[in-house]
Amino acid sequence: MIAPLVLENVTKAFKDGEQYINILQDISFTAEKGKFTAVIGPSGSGKSTFLSIAGALLTPDHGEVFVNSQSIASYKDKQLANVRLTSIGYIFQAANLVPYLKVNEQLKLVAQMKGNWDREAKQWLGQLLESVGLKARAEYYPHQLSGGEKQRVAIARAFMNNPEIILADEPTANLDQARSDEIVALIAREVKEKEKAAVMVTHDESLLKYCDSVYRMEQGKLIKGK
Amino acid sequence: MFSLALKEIHFFKLKYSLIGFILFLMASLVFIVSGLAQGLSNDNIAALEDMAATRFYLQEDAENRLDQSGYIIDELEEEIPRDTGWQPLLTQMYRLDAASSETLLDVTLIPIDPEAFLYPSVIEGEDLNDSDMLEIVVDRTMKADGVNIGDTLYEADQDLTFTVVGFTENQTYRHSPIIYIAETAFYNLDLTPHQVANAIVIEEVNEELQTDIHQTLNDGTWVEKDAIIQAVPGHSSEQMSLMMMIAFLIIIAVFVLAAFFYILTIQKLNQFGVLKAIGAKNLFLVGTTLLQVFCLTVISLILATAFTIFVSNILPEGMPFEFDLSLIASYSIMILIVSLLGSLLSSIRIVKVDPQQAMGRTE
Ligand SMILES: Nc1ncnc2c1ncn2[C@@H]1O[C@H](COP(=O)(O)OP(=O)(O)O)[C@@H](O)[C@H]1O
Numbered sequence A: 001m002i003a004p005l006v007l008e009n010v011t012k013a014f015k016d017g018e019q020y021i022n023i024l025q026d027i028s029f030t031a032e033k034g035k036f037t038a039v040i041g042p043s044g045s046g047k048s049t050f051l052s053i054a055g056a057l058l059t060p061d062h063g064e065v066f067v068n069s070q071s072i073a074s075y076k077d078k079q080l081a082n083v084r085l086t087s088i089g090y091i092f093q094a095a096n097l098v099p100y101l102k103v104n105e106q107l108k109l110v111a112q113m114k115g116n117w118d119r120e121a122k123q124w125l126g127q128l129l130e131s132v133g134l135k136a137r138a139e140y141y142p143h144q145l146s147g148g149e150k151q152r153v154a155i156a157r158a159f160m161n162n163p164e165i166i167l168a169d170e171p172t173a174n175l176d177q178a179r180s181d182e183i184v185a186l187i188a189r190e191v192k193e194k195e196k197a198a199v200m201v202t203h204d205e206s207l208l209k210y211c212d213s214v215y216r217m218e219q220g221k222l223i224k225g226k
Numbered sequence B: 001m002f003s004l005a006l007k008e009i010h011f012f013k014l015k016y017s018l019i020g021f022i023l024f025l026m027a028s029l030v031f032i033v034s035g036l037a038q039g040l041s042n043d044n045i046a047a048l049e050d051m052a053a054t055r056f057y058l059q060e061d062a063e064n065r066l067d068q069s070g071y072i073i074d075e076l077e078e079e080i081p082r083d084t085g086w087q088p089l090l091t092q093m094y095r096l097d098a099a100s101s102e103t104l105l106d107v108t109l110i111p112i113d114p115e116a117f118l119y120p121s122v123i124e125g126e127d128l129n130d131s132d133m134l135e136i137v138v139d140r141t142m143k144a145d146g147v148n149i150g151d152t153l154y155e156a157d158q159d160l161t162f163t164v165v166g167f168t169e170n171q172t173y174r175h176s177p178i179i180y181i182a183e184t185a186f187y188n189l190d191l192t193p194h195q196v197a198n199a200i201v202i203e204e205v206n207e208e209l210q211t212d213i214h215q216t217l218n219d220g221t222w223v224e225k226d227a228i229i230q231a232v233p234g235h236s237s238e239q240m241s242l243m244m245m246i247a248f249l250i251i252i253a254v255f256v257l258a259a260f261f262y263i264l265t266i267q268k269l270n271q272f273g274v275l276k277a278i279g280a281k282n283l284f285l286v287g288t289t290l291l292q293v294f295c296l297t298v299i300s301l302i303l304a305t306a307f308t309i310f311v312s313n314i315l316p317e318g319m320p321f322e323f324d325l326s327l328i329a330s331y332s333i334m335i336l337i338v339s340l341l342g343s344l345l346s347s348i349r350i351v352k353v354d355p356q357q358a359m360g361r362t363e
């Protein structure tokens, strides 16, 4: 079986003043279908950078990224946008919803951008809202929702185009403990149910119980285990 | 794309209506000033524009101004019959007293052969007859002074009383209405011992006739109507200053609109980053923005046109204002292009947004 997301010998450096600092050093990583992986590590260790490269938002200096066994190294902006639209679902720290769209329109938008807004997609939208428990909120605007509810919409949006990969960067950073548990449990359930390859960055170790495996980011390396 | 653009406008009603309102004001100002330019121009030269004459024979040193040229045409009348295609054009400034008006009315009197090509037909009342009655047809702008058919207008210097029998339209010259009187009646007054004219006009170009007339009068040149219009005192300078105003308005509009759209875009950069991160393409985002600007501008232009119509209706009668839809259409297209260009400028920022910023880097 081919893993949906494979990183091979990825290196990324950023300029800090005069010199370059290697944030990611020769990282290789595989996300398997139906598996929920957590990445932990201190602030500034490069977790978001890692996730950005995995998610076609940032190109590595060296190494390869394979999305569904296609190397995206040579992709242009437009092709990268397509990869993000169809193969990757993001859940950000802030829900990052579009302020002027109702809950159902948030999901509809990504389907429309992909160009497959049809009856099937409409049903799928209903199912997704149902499974994140927001059926009754479909006609609400983001400003009418609580923080947890917004994050649920973001989760549903990430699944809308049925991508193979789900990436979450500290999805619970803005939520209290009870809400955090709820949200991560929800992501875990959806990932299992819909057989996605999921990676979540977090610094809340109490959430690791929902994950299948844990990596630690330290000094540019990704080390398996806590 | 379209629905996204409209939903945003709908959601942020206040913000977008304010921008729309500014657009509306700009457009209204452009329309109204252009209406005034058109009205003033009409007031000054409409009669010349409508005149069924193509070439004018004037004295060389008249600098194309009708009032600076003059001929005694007794000889011409004898040598070349008018039915070869020419007519004399004589304009006289008069100040007339109307019962309905407290002030004297400035008018341009033109004696005319009612059967010839120079005569414009009336739109109301009766046409002139070739008689020696002091009957006149006057431009309908005189209605604003309370003049009606059957009224008399009095000229004090020569103690003349004219009777209005009909109204013409577009017969204004040098900001005053033209009153036409039958030539027979005019010469019957014995104001001049000779047949006189400021210019000789012909309806159609006729080289032979033009040469004949030139050889008879022997002092002057043939010029085109457009040259006569450009030489009407005030015309060029009036039009130029109004055109300057319009040009400046549009230049100001370019900057104001570009600034507005730029600020609007800057405010939304974060959101554009998020949309890009979840897969939106530049074309989609820029297209949505341009579409919003297009909708806003079109709506504002429609409202501004309606407002201009309203203004043209409430302006006092005597105010020279001309509602010209084709002119408004061309200014509308110009404003539309200007605002789209303005928003295109901020689209550069949209293209430059880095989708990675959605990840919310800790810094
Ligand atoms: N675009 C960038 N330009 C320069 N430095 C960056 C950029 N992105 C990240 N960094 C730096 O790389 C390091 C890792 O950042 P990040 O991946 O956001 O860490 P984490 O998510 O683990 O807190 C930080 O020191 C950050 O300042």
Ligand SMILES: [Mg+2]
Pocket (backbone or CB within 6 Å): A047, A048, A049, A169, B360, B361, B362
């Ligand atoms: Mg981070």
